[in-house]
Amino acid sequence: MSTAGRQASATGDEPVGILVSRASQQISELVREEMRLARAEMTQKGKRFGRGGGLFGAAGLVGVLAAQALVATCIAALALALTWWAASLIVTAVLAAVAGVTALAGKKQIARAGTPVPEQTIDSVKADLAEVKEKAHR
Incomplete structure (x- = not known):
């Protein structure tokens, strides 16, 4: 180890190269963690959107059935007079x-x-x- 390196360690300061290396590693770790968090969040949201879409589809089907029942009711009501x-x-x-x-x-x-x-x-x-x-x- 060089004299400057020993002096830096003794005073608590580290050489710029080591600091840049650590910063690079920490940024890389931070980005990976953020990507994992984003992936987990999007997976959860995707599942919710899927469930919501399925429920909207079911509501549409029930709505069509209700409209058919209404048509049958209208026919039955008119059949009382005709x-x-x-x-x-x-x-x-x-x-x-x-x-x-x-x-x-x-x-x-x-x-x-x-x-x-x-x-x-x-x-x-x-x-x-x-x-x-x-x-x-x-």
């Missing part, structure tokens, strides 16, 4: 009209959305490329 086939026909016509109006509204929204291409991003990239080319020619 024959069952007329009540069924009226409810079917109303549901078909709602489906048609909803489909037209959806088609209109899709037409307004335009093409599924990120046009603004493409324009921005083209402008960036043009600027880079212009600066390269200067």
Whole structure:
């Protein structure tokens, strides 16, 4: 060990090289620990999102069944005043009209959305490329 190294140890100060080495190791350990923590946290959140998605799916299925029960109830209520086939026909016509109006509204929204291409991003990239080319020619 050099004289400077012995003097540093005797006074409690350590050479810069050793300090940098320790700092590098500690930073590396810290990053690994943070990555483990992030992985554990994301795993836990992923499980919760999965459970939540499954519960939303189940709620959707039960909602569809409830809507079917409501339709049957409407038919039964109308059947008190009309024959069952007329009540069924009226409810079917109303549901078909709602489906048609909803489909037209959806088609209109899709037409307004335009093409599924990120046009603004493409324009921005083209402008960036043009600027880079212009600066390269200067």
